[in-house]
Amino acid sequence: MKFLALGARPLRRGLSAWLLAVAMLISFGAFAQQGPSLPEADQQAIKNYNLNDDVFNRLIAATKEARAQGIHPQSPPNAAQVHNLDDLTQQALKADxxxxxxxxxxxxxxxxxxxxxxxxxxxxxxxxxxxxxxxAKYVDQSKINQANVAFYESHQAQLQALMAPPQDGGPAPQGK
Structure with a gap:
Protein backbone atom coordinates (compact mmCIF):
# COMPACT_ATOMS: atom_id res chain seq x y z
CA MET A 1 0.00 0.00 0.00
CA LYS A 2 1.60 3.23 -1.06
CA PHE A 3 0.57 5.15 2.06
CA LEU A 4 3.45 3.29 3.67
CA ALA A 5 5.22 2.34 0.46
CA LEU A 6 5.67 -1.20 1.74
CA GLY A 7 5.80 -2.95 -1.58
CA ALA A 8 5.96 -6.73 -1.25
CA ARG A 9 8.43 -6.87 1.64
CA PRO A 10 7.03 -9.16 4.33
CA LEU A 11 6.69 -7.84 7.85
CA ARG A 12 8.33 -9.56 10.76
CA ARG A 13 6.51 -12.70 11.80
CA GLY A 14 5.36 -11.40 15.21
CA LEU A 15 4.12 -8.12 13.81
CA SER A 16 2.27 -9.90 11.03
CA ALA A 17 0.52 -12.19 13.51
CA TRP A 18 -0.35 -9.27 15.74
CA LEU A 19 -1.74 -7.26 12.85
CA LEU A 20 -3.91 -10.15 11.78
CA ALA A 21 -5.34 -10.50 15.25
CA VAL A 22 -5.93 -6.82 15.83
CA ALA A 23 -7.42 -6.48 12.37
CA MET A 24 -9.90 -9.03 13.60
CA LEU A 25 -9.58 -11.29 10.73
CA ILE A 26 -9.66 -8.69 8.02
CA SER A 27 -6.80 -9.25 5.68
CA PHE A 28 -5.67 -5.73 5.01
CA GLY A 29 -2.11 -6.78 5.97
CA ALA A 30 -1.86 -8.93 2.87
CA PHE A 31 -3.49 -6.15 0.84
CA ALA A 32 -0.96 -3.66 2.19
CA GLN A 33 1.93 -5.84 1.11
CA GLN A 34 0.63 -6.98 -2.28
CA GLY A 35 -2.26 -4.83 -3.38
CA PRO A 36 -2.60 -1.63 -5.32
CA SER A 37 -2.37 1.78 -3.79
CA LEU A 38 -5.43 3.38 -2.27
CA PRO A 39 -6.50 6.77 -3.62
CA GLU A 40 -4.89 9.81 -2.01
CA ALA A 41 -8.13 10.74 -0.21
CA ASP A 42 -8.23 7.31 1.47
CA GLN A 43 -4.54 7.54 2.35
CA GLN A 44 -5.18 10.91 3.99
CA ALA A 45 -8.20 9.53 5.87
CA ILE A 46 -5.97 6.79 7.31
CA LYS A 47 -3.22 9.25 8.22
CA ASN A 48 -5.71 11.66 9.80
CA TYR A 49 -7.50 8.98 11.82
CA ASN A 50 -6.62 9.53 15.47
CA LEU A 51 -6.31 6.50 17.69
CA ASN A 52 -7.47 6.87 21.29
CA ASP A 53 -8.25 4.67 24.27
CA ASP A 54 -11.93 4.31 23.35
CA VAL A 55 -11.15 3.08 19.83
CA PHE A 56 -8.34 0.88 21.08
CA ASN A 57 -10.45 -0.76 23.79
CA ARG A 58 -13.25 -1.44 21.30
CA LEU A 59 -10.76 -2.96 18.83
CA ILE A 60 -9.42 -5.21 21.57
CA ALA A 61 -12.92 -6.24 22.65
CA ALA A 62 -13.94 -6.99 19.07
CA THR A 63 -10.77 -9.06 18.54
CA LYS A 64 -11.36 -11.08 21.68
CA GLU A 65 -14.98 -11.70 20.74
CA ALA A 66 -14.00 -12.72 17.21
CA ARG A 67 -11.63 -15.30 18.68
CA ALA A 68 -14.36 -16.57 20.98
CA GLN A 69 -16.71 -16.93 17.99
CA GLY A 70 -14.09 -18.81 16.01
CA ILE A 71 -13.72 -16.14 13.33
CA HIS A 72 -10.30 -16.64 11.76
CA PRO A 73 -8.05 -14.50 9.53
CA GLN A 74 -9.30 -14.46 5.97
CA SER A 75 -7.42 -14.82 2.73
CA PRO A 76 -6.32 -11.61 1.02
CA PRO A 77 -9.00 -9.64 -0.78
CA ASN A 78 -9.13 -9.76 -4.55
CA ALA A 79 -6.83 -6.85 -5.39
CA ALA A 80 -8.46 -6.47 -8.83
CA GLN A 81 -11.72 -5.60 -7.06
CA VAL A 82 -10.19 -3.16 -4.56
CA HIS A 83 -9.90 0.39 -5.84
CA ASN A 84 -10.53 2.28 -2.61
CA LEU A 85 -11.10 1.90 1.11
CA ASP A 86 -14.80 1.14 0.66
CA ASP A 87 -14.00 -1.73 -1.74
CA LEU A 88 -11.47 -3.11 0.75
CA THR A 89 -14.03 -2.89 3.54
CA GLN A 90 -16.69 -4.65 1.49
CA GLN A 91 -14.27 -7.45 0.57
CA ALA A 92 -13.49 -7.95 4.25
CA LEU A 93 -17.17 -8.06 5.23
CA LYS A 94 -17.93 -10.64 2.55
CA ALA A 95 -15.35 -12.99 4.06
CA ASP A 96 -17.54 -13.93 7.03
CA ALA A 136 12.45 2.00 7.32
CA LYS A 137 13.39 1.91 3.62
CA TYR A 138 9.77 1.18 2.76
CA VAL A 139 8.03 3.67 5.05
CA ASP A 140 6.93 6.99 3.62
CA GLN A 141 7.26 9.25 6.66
CA SER A 142 5.00 11.87 5.07
CA LYS A 143 2.12 9.39 5.41
CA ILE A 144 2.70 8.68 9.11
CA ASN A 145 0.62 10.08 11.98
CA GLN A 146 3.23 10.47 14.71
CA ALA A 147 0.57 10.75 17.43
CA ASN A 148 -0.69 7.31 16.42
CA VAL A 149 2.85 5.93 16.56
CA ALA A 150 3.22 7.26 20.12
CA PHE A 151 -0.19 5.81 21.01
CA TYR A 152 0.76 2.42 19.58
CA GLU A 153 4.07 2.41 21.44
CA SER A 154 2.34 3.27 24.74
CA HIS A 155 -0.03 0.30 24.28
CA GLN A 156 2.45 -2.36 23.16
CA ALA A 157 2.27 -4.28 26.45
CA GLN A 158 -1.49 -4.60 26.12
CA LEU A 159 -1.17 -5.81 22.55
CA GLN A 160 1.46 -8.36 23.54
CA ALA A 161 -0.86 -9.63 26.29
CA LEU A 162 -3.60 -10.02 23.69
CA MET A 163 -1.27 -12.09 21.51
CA ALA A 164 -0.04 -14.31 24.35
CA PRO A 165 -1.23 -17.91 24.08
CA PRO A 166 -3.81 -19.06 26.62
CA GLN A 167 -2.26 -20.62 29.70
CA ASP A 168 -3.53 -23.82 31.29
CA GLY A 169 -6.26 -24.06 28.69
CA GLY A 170 -7.89 -20.87 30.01
CA PRO A 171 -8.64 -17.69 28.16
CA ALA A 172 -5.87 -15.52 26.80
CA PRO A 173 -4.59 -12.84 29.20
CA GLN A 174 -6.77 -9.76 29.27
CA GLY A 175 -5.24 -6.57 27.84
CA LYS A 176 -6.66 -3.28 29.02
Missing part, protein backbone atom coordinates in the same frame (compact mmCIF):
# COMPACT_ATOMS: atom_id res chain seq x y z
CA UNK A 97 -21.12 -12.81 7.65
CA UNK A 98 -20.42 -12.59 11.40
CA UNK A 99 -17.91 -9.75 11.04
CA UNK A 100 -20.27 -6.85 10.36
CA UNK A 101 -22.63 -7.51 13.30
CA UNK A 102 -19.64 -7.99 15.57
CA UNK A 103 -17.98 -4.70 14.68
CA UNK A 104 -21.29 -2.85 14.88
CA UNK A 105 -21.82 -4.32 18.35
CA UNK A 106 -18.57 -2.63 19.36
CA UNK A 107 -19.65 0.75 18.01
CA UNK A 108 -17.89 0.80 14.66
CA UNK A 109 -19.21 1.36 11.21
CA UNK A 110 -17.47 -0.99 8.78
CA UNK A 111 -15.47 1.90 7.28
CA UNK A 112 -14.48 3.29 10.69
CA UNK A 113 -13.38 -0.17 11.79
CA UNK A 114 -11.19 -0.50 8.70
CA UNK A 115 -9.77 3.01 9.21
CA UNK A 116 -8.95 2.27 12.85
CA UNK A 117 -7.19 -0.97 11.92
CA UNK A 118 -5.24 0.60 9.09
CA UNK A 119 -4.22 3.52 11.33
CA UNK A 120 -3.03 1.05 13.95
CA UNK A 121 -1.21 -1.02 11.34
CA UNK A 122 0.42 2.14 9.97
CA UNK A 123 1.57 3.09 13.46
CA UNK A 124 2.91 -0.41 14.15
CA UNK A 125 4.94 -0.46 10.96
CA UNK A 126 6.26 3.06 11.55
CA UNK A 127 7.26 2.06 15.07
CA UNK A 128 9.02 -1.05 13.78
CA UNK A 129 10.85 1.10 11.22
CA UNK A 130 12.48 3.09 14.04
CA UNK A 131 14.59 0.09 14.98
CA UNK A 132 14.64 -1.82 11.69
CA UNK A 133 16.54 -0.08 8.90
CA UNK A 134 15.21 -2.55 6.35
CA UNK A 135 11.59 -1.70 7.19
Missing amino acids: NRIEPLIKKHGFTPRDFMLANLALMNAAIASQAKSDPET
Whole structure:
Protein backbone atom coordinates (compact mmCIF):
# COMPACT_ATOMS: atom_id res chain seq x y z
CA MET A 1 0.00 0.00 0.00
CA LYS A 2 1.60 3.23 -1.06
CA PHE A 3 0.57 5.15 2.06
CA LEU A 4 3.45 3.29 3.67
CA ALA A 5 5.22 2.34 0.46
CA LEU A 6 5.67 -1.20 1.74
CA GLY A 7 5.80 -2.95 -1.58
CA ALA A 8 5.96 -6.73 -1.25
CA ARG A 9 8.43 -6.87 1.64
CA PRO A 10 7.03 -9.16 4.33
CA LEU A 11 6.69 -7.84 7.85
CA ARG A 12 8.33 -9.56 10.76
CA ARG A 13 6.51 -12.70 11.80
CA GLY A 14 5.36 -11.40 15.21
CA LEU A 15 4.12 -8.12 13.81
CA SER A 16 2.27 -9.90 11.03
CA ALA A 17 0.52 -12.19 13.51
CA TRP A 18 -0.35 -9.27 15.74
CA LEU A 19 -1.74 -7.26 12.85
CA LEU A 20 -3.91 -10.15 11.78
CA ALA A 21 -5.34 -10.50 15.25
CA VAL A 22 -5.93 -6.82 15.83
CA ALA A 23 -7.42 -6.48 12.37
CA MET A 24 -9.90 -9.03 13.60
CA LEU A 25 -9.58 -11.29 10.73
CA ILE A 26 -9.66 -8.69 8.02
CA SER A 27 -6.80 -9.25 5.68
CA PHE A 28 -5.67 -5.73 5.01
CA GLY A 29 -2.11 -6.78 5.97
CA ALA A 30 -1.86 -8.93 2.87
CA PHE A 31 -3.49 -6.15 0.84
CA ALA A 32 -0.96 -3.66 2.19
CA GLN A 33 1.93 -5.84 1.11
CA GLN A 34 0.63 -6.98 -2.28
CA GLY A 35 -2.26 -4.83 -3.38
CA PRO A 36 -2.60 -1.63 -5.32
CA SER A 37 -2.37 1.78 -3.79
CA LEU A 38 -5.43 3.38 -2.27
CA PRO A 39 -6.50 6.77 -3.62
CA GLU A 40 -4.89 9.81 -2.01
CA ALA A 41 -8.13 10.74 -0.21
CA ASP A 42 -8.23 7.31 1.47
CA GLN A 43 -4.54 7.54 2.35
CA GLN A 44 -5.18 10.91 3.99
CA ALA A 45 -8.20 9.53 5.87
CA ILE A 46 -5.97 6.79 7.31
CA LYS A 47 -3.22 9.25 8.22
CA ASN A 48 -5.71 11.66 9.80
CA TYR A 49 -7.50 8.98 11.82
CA ASN A 50 -6.62 9.53 15.47
CA LEU A 51 -6.31 6.50 17.69
CA ASN A 52 -7.47 6.87 21.29
CA ASP A 53 -8.25 4.67 24.27
CA ASP A 54 -11.93 4.31 23.35
CA VAL A 55 -11.15 3.08 19.83
CA PHE A 56 -8.34 0.88 21.08
CA ASN A 57 -10.45 -0.76 23.79
CA ARG A 58 -13.25 -1.44 21.30
CA LEU A 59 -10.76 -2.96 18.83
CA ILE A 60 -9.42 -5.21 21.57
CA ALA A 61 -12.92 -6.24 22.65
CA ALA A 62 -13.94 -6.99 19.07
CA THR A 63 -10.77 -9.06 18.54
CA LYS A 64 -11.36 -11.08 21.68
CA GLU A 65 -14.98 -11.70 20.74
CA ALA A 66 -14.00 -12.72 17.21
CA ARG A 67 -11.63 -15.30 18.68
CA ALA A 68 -14.36 -16.57 20.98
CA GLN A 69 -16.71 -16.93 17.99
CA GLY A 70 -14.09 -18.81 16.01
CA ILE A 71 -13.72 -16.14 13.33
CA HIS A 72 -10.30 -16.64 11.76
CA PRO A 73 -8.05 -14.50 9.53
CA GLN A 74 -9.30 -14.46 5.97
CA SER A 75 -7.42 -14.82 2.73
CA PRO A 76 -6.32 -11.61 1.02
CA PRO A 77 -9.00 -9.64 -0.78
CA ASN A 78 -9.13 -9.76 -4.55
CA ALA A 79 -6.83 -6.85 -5.39
CA ALA A 80 -8.46 -6.47 -8.83
CA GLN A 81 -11.72 -5.60 -7.06
CA VAL A 82 -10.19 -3.16 -4.56
CA HIS A 83 -9.90 0.39 -5.84
CA ASN A 84 -10.53 2.28 -2.61
CA LEU A 85 -11.10 1.90 1.11
CA ASP A 86 -14.80 1.14 0.66
CA ASP A 87 -14.00 -1.73 -1.74
CA LEU A 88 -11.47 -3.11 0.75
CA THR A 89 -14.03 -2.89 3.54
CA GLN A 90 -16.69 -4.65 1.49
CA GLN A 91 -14.27 -7.45 0.57
CA ALA A 92 -13.49 -7.95 4.25
CA LEU A 93 -17.17 -8.06 5.23
CA LYS A 94 -17.93 -10.64 2.55
CA ALA A 95 -15.35 -12.99 4.06
CA ASP A 96 -17.54 -13.93 7.03
CA ASN A 97 -21.12 -12.81 7.65
CA ARG A 98 -20.42 -12.59 11.40
CA ILE A 99 -17.91 -9.75 11.04
CA GLU A 100 -20.27 -6.85 10.36
CA PRO A 101 -22.63 -7.51 13.30
CA LEU A 102 -19.64 -7.99 15.57
CA ILE A 103 -17.98 -4.70 14.68
CA LYS A 104 -21.29 -2.85 14.88
CA LYS A 105 -21.82 -4.32 18.35
CA HIS A 106 -18.57 -2.63 19.36
CA GLY A 107 -19.65 0.75 18.01
CA PHE A 108 -17.89 0.80 14.66
CA THR A 109 -19.21 1.36 11.21
CA PRO A 110 -17.47 -0.99 8.78
CA ARG A 111 -15.47 1.90 7.28
CA ASP A 112 -14.48 3.29 10.69
CA PHE A 113 -13.38 -0.17 11.79
CA MET A 114 -11.19 -0.50 8.70
CA LEU A 115 -9.77 3.01 9.21
CA ALA A 116 -8.95 2.27 12.85
CA ASN A 117 -7.19 -0.97 11.92
CA LEU A 118 -5.24 0.60 9.09
CA ALA A 119 -4.22 3.52 11.33
CA LEU A 120 -3.03 1.05 13.95
CA MET A 121 -1.21 -1.02 11.34
CA ASN A 122 0.42 2.14 9.97
CA ALA A 123 1.57 3.09 13.46
CA ALA A 124 2.91 -0.41 14.15
CA ILE A 125 4.94 -0.46 10.96
CA ALA A 126 6.26 3.06 11.55
CA SER A 127 7.26 2.06 15.07
CA GLN A 128 9.02 -1.05 13.78
CA ALA A 129 10.85 1.10 11.22
CA LYS A 130 12.48 3.09 14.04
CA SER A 131 14.59 0.09 14.98
CA ASP A 132 14.64 -1.82 11.69
CA PRO A 133 16.54 -0.08 8.90
CA GLU A 134 15.21 -2.55 6.35
CA THR A 135 11.59 -1.70 7.19
CA ALA A 136 12.45 2.00 7.32
CA LYS A 137 13.39 1.91 3.62
CA TYR A 138 9.77 1.18 2.76
CA VAL A 139 8.03 3.67 5.05
CA ASP A 140 6.93 6.99 3.62
CA GLN A 141 7.26 9.25 6.66
CA SER A 142 5.00 11.87 5.07
CA LYS A 143 2.12 9.39 5.41
CA ILE A 144 2.70 8.68 9.11
CA ASN A 145 0.62 10.08 11.98
CA GLN A 146 3.23 10.47 14.71
CA ALA A 147 0.57 10.75 17.43
CA ASN A 148 -0.69 7.31 16.42
CA VAL A 149 2.85 5.93 16.56
CA ALA A 150 3.22 7.26 20.12
CA PHE A 151 -0.19 5.81 21.01
CA TYR A 152 0.76 2.42 19.58
CA GLU A 153 4.07 2.41 21.44
CA SER A 154 2.34 3.27 24.74
CA HIS A 155 -0.03 0.30 24.28
CA GLN A 156 2.45 -2.36 23.16
CA ALA A 157 2.27 -4.28 26.45
CA GLN A 158 -1.49 -4.60 26.12
CA LEU A 159 -1.17 -5.81 22.55
CA GLN A 160 1.46 -8.36 23.54
CA ALA A 161 -0.86 -9.63 26.29
CA LEU A 162 -3.60 -10.02 23.69
CA MET A 163 -1.27 -12.09 21.51
CA ALA A 164 -0.04 -14.31 24.35
CA PRO A 165 -1.23 -17.91 24.08
CA PRO A 166 -3.81 -19.06 26.62
CA GLN A 167 -2.26 -20.62 29.70
CA ASP A 168 -3.53 -23.82 31.29
CA GLY A 169 -6.26 -24.06 28.69
CA GLY A 170 -7.89 -20.87 30.01
CA PRO A 171 -8.64 -17.69 28.16
CA ALA A 172 -5.87 -15.52 26.80
CA PRO A 173 -4.59 -12.84 29.20
CA GLN A 174 -6.77 -9.76 29.27
CA GLY A 175 -5.24 -6.57 27.84
CA LYS A 176 -6.66 -3.28 29.02
